[in-house]
Amino acid sequence: MGVAHRRLVILGATGTVGCQALDLLERAGSPLRVLALSAHRREAPLRALAARCPGAAMFLTSRAEDHERLLELLLAGDYDVCLQAMVGAAGLPFSAAVLGAGRHLALANKESLVLAGGILMELAARTGAVVVPVDSEHSAIHQCLAGRARSEVKRLYLTASGGALRDLPLCQLESVTPVQALAHPNWSMGPRITVDSATMMNKAFEILEAEHLFGVPARHVRVLQHRQSVVHSLVELVDGSVLAQMGPPDMSFPIHYALHYPARVPAPLEGYSPRLFAQLNFEEPDPERYPALALGWRAAELGGAAGAVLNAADEVAVAGFLEGQLPYSEIPSVCAETLDALPPLPAATLADIAAADAWARQHARALRTALR
Numbered sequence: 001m002g003v004a005h006r007r008l009v010i011l012g013a014t015g016t017v018g019c020q021a022l023d024l025l026e027r028a029g030s031p032l033r034v035l036a037l038s039a040h041r042r043e044a045p046l047r048a049l050a051a052r053c054p055g056a057a058m059f060l061t062s063r064a065e066d067h068e069r070l071l072e073l074l075l076a077g078d079y080d081v082c083l084q085a086m087v088g089a090a091g092l093p094f095s096a097a098v099l100g101a102g103r104h105l106a107l108a109n110k111e112s113l114v115l116a117g118g119i120l121m122e123l124a125a126r127t128g129a130v131v132v133p134v135d136s137e138h139s140a141i142h143q144c145l146a147g148r149a150r151s152e153v154k155r156l157y158l159t160a161s162g163g164a165l166r167d168l169p170l171c172q173l174e175s176v177t178p179v180q181a182l183a184h185p186n187w188s189m190g191p192r193i194t195v196d197s198a199t200m201m202n203k204a205f206e207i208l209e210a211e212h213l214f215g216v217p218a219r220h221v222r223v224l225q226h227r228q229s230v231v232h233s234l235v236e237l238v239d240g241s242v243l244a245q246m247g248p249p250d251m252s253f254p255i256h257y258a259l260h261y262p263a264r265v266p267a268p269l270e271g272y273s274p275r276l277f278a279q280l281n282f283e284e285p286d287p288e289r290y291p292a293l294a295l296g297w298r299a300a301e302l303g304g305a306a307g308a309v310l311n312a313a314d315e316v317a318v319a320g321f322l323e324g325q326l327p328y329s330e331i332p333s334v335c336a337e338t339l340d341a342l343p344p345l346p347a348a349t350l351a352d353i354a355a356a357d358a359w360a361r362q363h364a365r366a367l368r369t370a371l372r
């Protein structure tokens with residue numbers, strides 16, 4: 001079967017990435033066939049999406065029965081590509097099922113790699129599964145590397161827009177409201193990742209994601225603040241050459257790349273824009289504004305279950321902030337304190353990771369309550 005006729009499963013179809021993927025396929029008149037779609041709770045939007053995909057099965061993962069049936073479908077492997085666009089740690093078993101089946105995983109759910117990157121990449125190597133990142137930064141690096149040997153890579157540079165609060169005076173960070181934190185200047189994304197962009201916890205996760213995807217140690221991964229979100233990331237090779245991948249801040253590009261990789265298939269997208277490309281700036285991120293960023297390198301250094309613990313603490317802290325129970329400025333402290341308290345937990349299996357995740361959620365909830 002040609003790349004263009006792949007059979008597709010979309011996980012997290014009702015989310016920002018899931019909806020963009022479906023819109024893009026329709027706009028492109030794509031022959032890709034959607035076999036199945038999932039959402040968590042929101043049945044009406046899921047039904048509306050399924051009505052656009054003749055014959056597609058629907059799964060609501062908040063229902064235990066659907067959860068199990070979807071895992072079975074993914075493990076059975078009767079599809080070509082899975083776009084994994086669920087949000088949060090809950091995505092991990094689904095990503096593992098796709099890789100266990102040896103299928104092509106177009107991975108937006110970065111949490112899967114943050115939690116269990118070592119386990120997942122080993123699984124993919126065993127089954128011959130392909131992992132193509134959807135995160136724009138990692139898509140950029142994937143495109144710049146184009147199969148290049150790890151020994152030729154000196155450093156990776158992840159770019160970061162700086163998020164919704166990049167120009168807010170530091171003294172006002174304490175009183176930030178969810179509405180302010182959710183007003184991203186460049187990207188339209190789900191609430192969790194938008195808050196994570198404002199704190200740069202998103203970039204901390206991306207450091208771990210890059211380490212696992214490309215086998216480059218976190219100490220060789222740098223972060224550059226780049227306000228325009230046009231250069232999606234850079235790769236420095238051992239001979240000093242720097243490669244960049246560029247394009248408008250629109251997830252349609254990396255989604256299209258990940259769904260069709262390794263082929264390049266025509267898309268109804270305009271890459272070059274004289275207006276957007278006119279001025280490109282790069283700065284060092286301010287550690288005072290973005291204390292969460294350093295937690296990415298720290299979690300990488302700690303290894304084991306540290307990524308799972310950092311993600312769980314952040315999920316609890318961000319939910320607390322969005323519900324008005326935790327000040328914005330305490331999100332990084334809840335995460336740092338949970339990471340500091342990390343006991344020597346095993347991290348060899350997905351069950352170990354689930355246990356570490358549960359420990360961290362409990363710890364972070366106690367901190368959140370204390371800080372209210």
Ligand SMILES: NC(=O)c1ccc[n+]([C@@H]2O[C@H](COP(=O)([O-])OP(=O)(O)OC[C@H]3O[C@@H](n4cnc5c(N)ncnc54)[C@H](OP(=O)(O)O)[C@@H]3O)[C@@H](O)[C@H]2O)c1
Nearest residue numbers: 012014015016017039040041042086087090108109189190
């Ligand atoms: N948005 C972006 O531009 C962007 C860019 C780069 C990477 N990503 C990554 O892509 C993933 C999705 O992001 P998003 O912004 O599209 O999120 P989103 O808009 O919040 O959508 C999340 C999707 O996941 C489903 N979901 C929620 N909780 C779930 C659970 N416990 N188990 C299974 N499914 C669940 C939701 O279903 P319901 O609708 O039923 O709640 C929805 O379909 C995240 O990992 C994010 O970091 C996103």
